[in-house]
Amino acid sequence: MKYAYKDKEKTEKIYIDDAMKFIDYYCLNPICTGILRACALGSTVVPSYFAANISSHSGGCLYGKYYINIKKYQKDTFNLDNFFQNISSERKASTNKPSENNKNEVLNQNTIPLPNSLFQVYKYCLNSSLEDTLSNKKIIEILADLRSEHFYTKVIVGNKIVEGKLIFIDKKNKTLNIQYPAHLEKIENKKYIYLTVKINYPIANMSSFLLNRIYIIGGYFDNFKVTLSNRRQIKLLD
Numbered sequence: 001m002k003y004a005y006k007d008k009e010k011t012e013k014i015y016i017d018d019a020m021k022f023i024d025y026y027c028l029n030p031i032c033t034g035i036l037r038a039c040a041l042g043s044t045v046v047p048s049y050f051a052a053n054i055s056s057h058s059g060g061c062l063y064g065k066y067y068i069n070i071k072k073y074q075k076d077t078f079n080l081d082n083f084f085q086n087i088s089s090e091r092k093a094s095t096n097k098p099s100e101n102n103k104n105e106v107l108n109q110n111t112i113p114l115p116n117s118l119f120q121v122y123k124y125c126l127n128s129s130l131e132d133t134l135s136n137k138k139i140i141e142i143l144a145d146l147r148s149e150h151f152y153t154k155v156i157v158g159n160k161i162v163e164g165k166l167i168f169i170d171k172k173n174k175t176l177n178i179q180y181p182a183h184l185e186k187i188e189n190k191k192y193i194y195l196t197v198k199i200n201y202p203i204a205n206m207s208s209f210l211l212n213r214i215y216i217i218g219g220y221f222d223n224f225k226v227t228l229s230n231r232r233q234i235k236l237l238d
């Protein structure tokens with residue numbers, strides 16, 4: 001991770017470049033008890049990052065699993081509208097290779113264009129601060145995850161990536177019910193948002209979806225509903 005909390009109460013964020021050696025920092029996930037240390041500070045070989053080598057991430061924390069170095073990616077050529085259009089188009093899924101346009105741009109030699117897959121864009125957002133921007137939008141406006149539950153308290157509207165827990169499968173109507181935020185354990189008195197995901201692409205067996213697991217869903221959310229036209233719009237996190 002590039003970010004962590006400075007304090008145990010998780011109120012003050014710190015970027016890795018401002019971190020110090022041998023100091024305890026805390027995981028961004030509100031329910032994770034992981035204590036992080038700054039690694040590879042000052043290294044010219046490996047980019048520095050926070051890692052839980054004092055006490056590991058807990059509660060199935062996704063930050064430990066899906067660490068990527070976001071600096072590796074050239075985000076200036078990434079267009080969020082094109083991304084959502086691409087993953088939800090009914091055409092056969094295109095490859096993740098950058099388009100011709102991107103190839104012609106002058107790219108920083110050490111970076112590669114951010115691939116246009118749901119999982120890659122999710123990981124990019126997950127490893128970014130909620131205040132960072134991608135394609136002129138704040139990360140908090142793109143990704144609804146455990147960090148942004150204070151932002152999405154009543155409704156989720158527009159093109160979003162939502163990290164949610166699958167709680168019900170309606171095989172007949174080909175819909176999934178998703179709970180946001182994706183706490184694996186039910187928290188008492190916690191208000192959740194329940195979303196209906198309509199599967200509109202050809203699918204052989206709705207039983208291939210797994211209950212009580214965390215999925216990421218990318219698409220246009222409206223009135224607590226999203227319709228998926230392409231399998232590229234949903235991914236099980238494992």
Ligand SMILES: [Zn+2]
Pocket residue numbers: 027028029032033034057058061062063064
């Ligand atoms: Zn964690």
